[in-house]
Amino acid sequence: MATLEIEGKVFEVDGDGFLTKPEMWNEDVAALFARFDGIAEMNDKHWAVVKLIRRTWEEKAMAPMVRILCQETGLKLREIYELFPLGPARGACRVAGLPKPDGCV
Amino acid sequence: MEKAVIDKGLKVFENGGDAKLITHLNSCVHCGLCAESCIYYKATGDDRFIPARKVEIVASVYRRYHTFAGRFLPALVKARELNEDTANEMVDLLFGACTMCGRCTMHCSIGVDIAYLVKTGRTMLSEMGMVPASLQSTVKAAVETGNNMGIPAAEFVDTLKWMEDELTDELNTKEAKIPIDVKGKKVLYTLNPREPKFFPLSISAMAKIFYAARESWTLSSRMYDITNYAYFSGNNDEARLIAKRMWDEMDQLECSTLVLAECGHGTRALRWESPNYLKKPFPFRVKTSVELIAEYIHDGKIRLDNEKFKEAVTLHDPCNLVRNGGVCMEQRYILQNFIGDFREMAPNGTDNYCCGGGGGQLAMSEYNERRMKTAGVKAEQIRRTGAKIVVSPCHNCVDQLTQINFAFKLNIQVKTMAELVADAIIL
Numbered sequence: 001m002a003t004l005e006i007e008g009k010v011f012e013v014d015g016d017g018f019l020t021k022p023e024m025w026n027e028d029v030a031a032l033f034a035r036f037d038g039i040a041e042m043n044d045k046h047w048a049v050v051k052l053i054r055r056t057w058e059e060k061a062m063a064p065m066v067r068i069l070c071q072e073t074g075l076k077l078r079e080i081y082e083l084f085p086l087g088p089a090r091g092a093c094r095v096a097g098l099p100k101p102d103g104c105v
Numbered sequence: 106m107e108k109a110v111i112d113k114g115l116k117v118f119e120n121g122g123d124a125k126l127i128t129h130l131n132s133c134v135h136c137g138l139c140a141e142s143c144i145y146y147k148a149t150g151d152d153r154f155i156p157a158r159k160v161e162i163v164a165s166v167y168r169r170y171h172t173f174a175g176r177f178l179p180a181l182v183k184a185r186e187l188n189e190d191t192a193n194e195m196v197d198l199l200f201g202a203c204t205m206c207g208r209c210t211m212h213c214s215i216g217v218d219i220a221y222l223v224k225t226g227r228t229m230l231s232e233m234g235m236v237p238a239s240l241q242s243t244v245k246a247a248v249e250t251g252n253n254m255g256i257p258a259a260e261f262v263d264t265l266k267w268m269e270d271e272l273t274d275e276l277n278t279k280e281a282k283i284p285i286d287v288k289g290k291k292v293l294y295t296l297n298p299r300e301p302k303f304f305p306l307s308i309s310a311m312a313k314i315f316y317a318a319r320e321s322w323t324l325s326s327r328m329y330d331i332t333n334y335a336y337f338s339g340n341n342d343e344a345r346l347i348a349k350r351m352w353d354e355m356d357q358l359e360c361s362t363l364v365l366a367e368c369g370h371g372t373r374a375l376r377w378e379s380p381n382y383l384k385k386p387f388p389f390r391v392k393t394s395v396e397l398i399a400e401y402i403h404d405g406k407i408r409l410d411n412e413k414f415k416e417a418v419t420l421h422d423p424c425n426l427v428r429n430g431g432v433c434m435e436q437r438y439i440l441q442n443f444i445g446d447f448r449e450m451a452p453n454g455t456d457n458y459c460c461g462g463g464g465g466q467l468a469m470s471e472y473n474e475r476r477m478k479t480a481g482v483k484a485e486q487i488r489r490t491g492a493k494i495v496v497s498p499c500h501n502c503v504d505q506l507t508q509i510n511f512a513f514k515l516n517i518q519v520k521t522m523a524e525l526v527a528d529a530i531i532l
Contacts, residue, residue, distance in 0.1 A: 002474075014239075014470040015469075015470035015471050015472065015474065016470040016473045017473075018470070037511075038511075062255065065256070065260050065263070065264055065301065065302055066264075066302065066303045066304070066305060067260075067263060067264045067267045067305070071267070077306060085511055086508065086511055087304070087504075087507060088303045088304075089299075089302075089303050090504075090508065100239070100470055101302075102239075102242055102243040102246045102254055102255070103243055103297075103298055103299050103302075103332070103468065104253075104297055104299050104332065104368075104468070104501040104504055105302075105303060
């Protein structure tokens with residue numbers, strides 16, 4: 001079990017830095033994880049993406065398709081990649097406190 | 106560790122193994138030339154990671170059970186019993202410290218197929234139920250849902266429709282389609298599930314290329330996943346099952362050419378391994394999208410704007426496509442056609458360094474720290490080219506390169522070949 005320390009707070013994470021206990025997530029955690037990824041301040045667009053990912057995961061136990069992210073938030077694909085430099089999986093899903101998605105991500 | 110579990114692992118050497126296996130297991134002369142070829146050794150200096158040591162752990166187990174000296178005087182010939190300690194060390198070295206990139210195999214002074222022996226070791230561990238959990242979960246998703254990210258078919262189709270709408274808008278023509286499940290087309294195209302799930306721009310990019318070349322093509326909603334993570338977990342039964350689904354889908358849709366998306370290991374597993382898994386020759390043609398794009402350019406079916414990209418571009422060669430797959434000049438032919446400032450990495454082509462994400466590493470959280478350490482080798486290679494764009498015809502490499510970009514602050518753009526080509530296409 002790895003741990004990740006951000007600004008004095010310690011989190012249990014997997015080797016890729018995803019929360020091992022997704023239920024430990026809250027908005028403060030999201031903001032801290034985002035800062036760790038170089039997102040100094042989460043703006044409304046960041047929050048819209050992260051909250052939608054979180055809600056979908058809580059309902060369906062999986063991350064939403066990026067199509068849903070775009071269509072429900074009104075953001076363009078390229079905007080999402082710019083908002084989260086590590087991409088929707090390693091970036092946004094991690095900030096939303098999800099376990100790491102399977103596959104080549 | 107229970108004897109039944111150990112016996113399952115040892116079954117891989119049943120009847121003493123086949124001629125190829127025995128030859129490679131008994132041939133290492135411990136010259137050490139492989140050391141510098143390996144990104145794990147290069148990045149860490151830890152001699153446990155020298156490829157010969159990975160060969161040795163598999164070979165020492167073989168000797169213990171299948172040679173006279175190993176059976177009666179194991180200590181004399183450094184033969185090792187397969188027990189919990191040995192198995193755990195095998196997991197750490199063969200899963201946790203190898204991308205199966207095969208560079209050591211190329212550098213071996215006597216031609217030992219080291220990557221094949223690592224794969225054999227992985228098969229033993231797979232038989233024993235010791236595949237790292239995160240890798241096994243990716244295989245499980247593919248076996249159970251038909252794609253390695255568990256994407257429901259309806260959501261897949263919705264994404265394709267969405268990309269088709271975006272494409273027809275962009276090109277201002279209803280002719281630029283993304284056909285799904287259409288029978289009797291020439292080409293069945295494949296995808297890596299990360300495209301529909303998170304990075305669909307490469308799908309519309311390829312659709313744009315197909316449109317420009319007036320290709321007859323379709324995607325399948327049932328079986329589109331080019332990946333085969335069972336190739337990395339070492340489970341040959343699961344690898345066969347996944348490969349067979351693609352063969353069956355070619356038959357169902359009556360297509361004549363299977364075109365492989367930009368995926369190194371998927372190309373390896375489908376093009377080079379699947380006839381072995383299924384024990385019969387291909388009844389259809391197989392081609393990578395990189396070869397197909399090169400052909401389109403050569404035959405004048407598409408034209409590219411050589412003014413489009415002014416910045417320096419470099420190419421990352423995916424190990425399983427290039428060193429282990431034989432597709433080496435096609436990507437250079439494409440780039441030289443429209444990139445003014447194309448810079449090679451050193452080394453490149455069949456001698457290129459792995460990005461560090463191969464062999465299932467990207468899927469295995471367990472070894473993340475080590476993976477990002479080995480990534481330093483690639484980061485340095487990229488930095489030296491001074492390129493602003495890195496193109497790589499492999500989604501797995503693209504993801505690792507994206508992380509490398511972030512972790513090593515390279516300030517580059519990472520693109521698939523289809524994305525780069527589609528941006529420059531003249532319609």
